[in-house]
Amino acid sequence: MANFGITGGGKQTEAFEPTMRLAELEWSVTGYTFWNKKRDFILQSDTYPTWCLFAIESGSFAYEIGESHGTAGSGSLVLCPPNVPFRRRTAASPMTFHFVLLRWNEPHPDNISEDGSAPRLPVTFTPADSHRLFDTFGKWRRLNALSGFKRLSLISHYWNDIWKTWCLEHIEGDGPDVPRSADKLMNRAARRLEERCSEPYGVKELAGELGLSPVQLIRRFRAAYNMTPGDYLTGLRMKQACRLLCETRMTIEQIASACGYASGYYLSRLFAARMSVTPSEYRRRNRV
Known part of the structure; x- marks a missing residue:
């Protein structure tokens, strides 16, 4: 079986770049538990013999998986590989989430490169x-x-649909919501911002991952997309905040955490400046 690795929030980790090989990956669900309004984790760290997935409906939690770390909130999917310690603590409770144990079906040999990567x-x-x-x-x-x-x-069927759809959203040339330019490194930067928009993450961390100085990154990103990476990240977070305001009952503090911000007060000020309306008023106008 090929050794599929992971990538995420650690400084030493490569940026994730989906390929068609990943879209072809087939998963099987071997276990499933639905947790409704869970206040806290009984185990602050655990290790699983198979891949495991935390799919979050509401609330948020901080996690550490290998070198990767961050905070995952509503709409986030957290994937932990076999035999890797999964450390977690509740950030905004109660949490409603789906816990899924997974294995991936052996891919066709043509999907694995000759060097075994x-x-x-x-x-x-x-x-x-x-x-x-x-x-x-x-x-x-x-x-x-x-x-x-x-x-x-049946759960396997729906998980494979979500997985393949997400991969296709991010493959080069696909996905109408993903901006593209002739600068492939900046395309990678944009995708990385999308992956990390729900975490405390910014230009300095992104520049370090790409091997650029913050000034170099800002200059190249502006040339590619007519905006700074910071502005692009804020736009992603505002879109996420709008969705959570409309689709969940999360508090402003919980939404701020799920969008990578330190406090609900900061999110409220930024949201009002960007959207010309307060978060509470936006929720009142748009909820059905």
Whole structure:
């Protein structure tokens, strides 16, 4: 079996770049538990013999997986590989999430390069199609009433749909929401900002990962997208905040944490400046 690695928040880790090889990856679900309004983790650290997935509906938690670390909130998917310590603590409770044990089906030999290398998998990611993701969460909750193989088989089907859709969103040339330019390194920078927009992450960390100085990064990113990486990141976070205001009952503090901000006060000020309306007023106008 090929050794698929992980990538995420650690400084030593490579940036994740999805390829068609990952979109072709097939998963099987071997275990599933739905947790509703869980206040805290009983185990602050655990290790699993298979891949495990935390799919978060509401609330947030801080995690450490290998060299990767960050905070995952509503709409985030956290993937931990086998036999790697998964450290976690609640950041905003209660938490509602889906805990899934996974294995990946052996790929066709043509999917593995001659040198034995294999694509790297992300530790945390957030699908752009949030309506599709939360619709899947609803299906999983309903399937939880079933038992045995049939339940796991159907959950596997919906997980593979989410996984492949997310990969295709981020492959070069695909995904209408992903800006593209002739500067491939800046395309990579944009994707990296999308992957980390729910974490405390900024220009300094991104520049270090890309081997550039912050000044070099800002100059090249502005030339590619007519905005700074900081402005692009803020735009992603505002989009995330808008979605959470409309689709969840999370407090402003919880939404701030899920969007990578230190406090609800800071988010409220930034949101009002960007959107010309307060978060609470935006929620009132747009909730159905």
